[in-house]
Amino acid sequence: MSIAQDIALTPLQVETFINDGFIKIDNAFSSDLAQDCRNELWADLGLAQDRPETWTEPVVRIGWKSSPSFVAAANTPRLHAAYNTLVGEGLWLAPQGLGTFPIRFPSSKSAGDEGWHIDVSFGTENPDFMEWRANVLSSGRALLMLFLLSDVGPDDAPTLIRKGSHATIARELLPYGKAGATLRELSAEGYASTKDCEIALATGAAGTVYLCHPFLVHSAQPHHGTEPRFMAQPPLMPSMEFDPKLPPSPVQIAIRKACGLTI
Template identity: 70%
Template sequence: MPKDHFPGLTGSQVQTFIDNGYVKLDDAFGRDLAQRCRDELWAEIGLSADHPEAWTSPVIRVPFKSSPAFVEAANTRCLHAAYDQLVGVGRWLAPTGLGTFPIRFPSPDEPGDDGWHVDVSFGLENPDFMEWRANVKSSGRALLMLFLLSDVSPSDAPTRIRRGSHLAIARELLPYGERGATLRQLSAHGYCSTAECPVDLAVGAAGTAYLCHPFLVHAAQPHRGQKPRFIAQPPLLPRSEYDPSLPPSPVQLAIRRACGLAA
């Protein structure tokens, strides 16, 4: 069951977010909601859990869903409380749904989308996605989020996370200023600055959410297990540009720490 009386993230959890770049929130939304979301996604892609012979692609992507189940899953009381703690009260926009959905199927084939990367957040009008940008203020993105819509074990192609990589990316973005760096510039060296970061796996029961720093380096992986994996990976959008007159949020504290600035 979701945490109807969620007291908020503990101080230790907030510090873990600052240090590691993410916090795992169990029971962030209900298993029943996860099931409703999966049912809609099965219908969207024209496949069924009962007919695995039709699972011929290693991954199928669905862009965005705004039906009631998806809106409800993204807006539980405990999630709103965590958004407030990590981003700041009044500094984020309530999600209007969830997406995108990389639905991964057991397959011997390579998915072709399993490289390490950072999710960029503005300049998305450019038809060349390698020119999309991120800057050290994280304009256009308050959080990266992973919503587990199915149970995800280590054998179910969980998202790989380079723990603490957000700090290295903040330092790399600093010289680019407000204009930011393109995805092409960020990926030019294969994210080698984060290669020594420990790798964690985004595993958990359906209803789990991973709330991640926008600069966290992460990657998909081939699915060699048995059950399809359903997740959503939406951004949490900021209400406005970073306001230096407000107390820094944990997202901003992590950036300031990485760049050697006083909190």
């Protein structure tokens, strides 16, 4: 098998992305890169890896990181091939790093950030983040991505994912047109429209990446394990708006299928 064939997404993976709203890519980047990234993040945290008594907060957030290890992790050939397949060749911008990092520690305290939501993608200049917006064109975001920088098991605060919820959100965004809906409007009912979706856990070994549809409903949860969970949740940025003259990407096909539009 050629290297290109080895890293390409299969038709089944593309179909899964369209129907479920996400795919899991094992070994998207190396465990050595994951370790390098964790080492940098530990240094930023200023906490002792071998002294759990210093881990006093349930979550600590670190912003964007653009040092070489983070750039390399986001730009492996396997991931570039997946970006091309899901978004379209030339229609995304190569990540210049990773972030943000919600680093979760074992704790009996709530972090206060658990709750179902989507990641809105434009209007972020508004100081009221509840006025940030998303639209049916997914302006400002090509993918939601979850980079596992540490091993994440069921007890290690894996992100909760509502399978297929992206289709419901696409239908809800359609009437708002290009102007889109605010986070306040989208969350008014607590995403009750997606409550019956099957729940998946974003688990995996360090080096795993979940590539998700921008409209996928997801949630944080408390950490009941023993080791801190390191994850990055960056967007993949588009290079342009959807162009109707181009063949639709799987991201667009999922939206059109959900809204009953011609694919």
